[in-house]
Amino acid sequence: xxxGQQALIKALPSHWCDARFLGRIDLGGEPTPFLIDGGxxxxxxxxxxxxxxxxxxxxxxxxxxxxxxDLADLAIGATSPAGASPTRKATS
Numbered sequence: 692x693x694x695g696q697q698a699l700i701k702a703l704p705s706h707w708c709d710a711r712f713l714g715r716i717d718l719g720g721e722p723t724p725f726l727i728d729g730g731x732x733x734x735x736x737x738x739x740x741x742x743x744x745x746x747x748x749x750x751x752x753x754x755x756x757x758x759x760x761d762l763a764d765l766a767i768g769a770t771s772p773a774g775a776s777p778t779r780k781a782t783s
Contacts, residue, residue, distance in 0.1 A: 715742050728753035732762050
C-alpha cells in the first residue's frame with residue numbers, strides 16, 4: 692500500500708469497510724462522483740455527472756454505478772489533488 696493509500700484509509704473512520712461514503716475521484720478525465728459501499732468504490736457518473744446532481748437525484752444505490760474495486764487495493768490516495776476527495780459523512 693502506498694503512502695497516499697495509507698493516508699486515505701487513515702482519514703476514514705475505523706468502520707470504513709462497513710460504511711457508505713460519497714465523494715468525487717479523478718479517473719483520468721473530469722472528477723466523477725463515486726460511492727464507497729462496503730469498502731468497494733463505485734463510479735456513479737452513469738447515474739449523475741456530479742456529486743450534487745447525484746445527491747439531488749436521491750439515487751445513492753451503489754449497484755446503479757460501476758464497481759471499480761476495493762478501496763484498499765486501488766492506486767488512489769488522499770495526498771494528491773488528482774486522488775480521491777472523500778467526504779467524511781458516514782451513512783451506516
